[in-house]
Amino acid sequence: MSNVDASRAGATTHAPAAIFAALGDRTRLSLIHRLSDGRPRSIASLSADAAITRQAVTKHLNVLEEAGLVASSRMGRESRYSFRPEAIEEIRAYLDEVSRQWDDALGRLKSFVEK
């Protein structure tokens, strides 16, 4: 289990850095891309056309899950991973904050120059 305490009800505030880090890998990014069509997939299915081992894919999926980007549920003998858009929204909010601060700075500079 992760040390991020994903079991704490509601407050699943996966630090932005962790989410960014999870997205900072080509393989994981392509997994996200494929899962973002809404269709849950098994590990075997996801590693079928991959150049790496099923075990490697499993590790990547674990990273994505701990970051809150995907969710898994066991269905019989296979575990299906599905995309979780909440995490995306979380870092989108973070980016908005950075952009807002930047825009504010631009605004102040502009009004200063005009004065």
Next chain:
Amino acid sequence: MSNVDASRAGATTHAPAAIFAALGDRTRLSLIHRLSDGRPRSIASLSADAAITRQAVTKHLNVLEEAGLVASSRMGRESRYSFRPEAIEEIRAYLDEVSRQWDDALGRLKSFVEK
């Protein structure tokens, strides 16, 4: 020098994964946060209140620069780093693409159920 060819005019298409990876570190995230107020800062200034060495900060700044998140320019004896919002816009576009794909999937599911 990086192998990303940051000198190619205009087409500074820093792969999303590299940008995400650069943001996937608390220290670098806080550097970005501080620089996003638009005020360029020297390395010494940025590492003044940091818990780590100036050298470590330098390395982080290099990572951010290669990802296109900051730009540096030598001013006398100090080199000033400034925030570069273009990289943020680049990954925001990527996130939009993922979200769009997700929304489309939801839409198809909805119309299927309603039928």
Next chain:
DNA sequence: ATAAAAGGCAACCAGGAGGTTGCATCATGA
């Protein structure tokens, strides 16, 4: 002219990340 400030360079180190292989376990279709 020189001491102090600001950086750059390089070597070095510990730990983590990405991958692999081997083997055990659980579920299921014949």
Next chain:
DNA sequence: TCATGATGCAACCTCCTGGTTGCCTTTTAT
């Protein structure tokens, strides 16, 4: 019930990363 498919677990390996220390170079203030 039994072979196969889908995973889980664990050990192991290599390379990258985050950090450090030591020392040299360039500027600048006095």
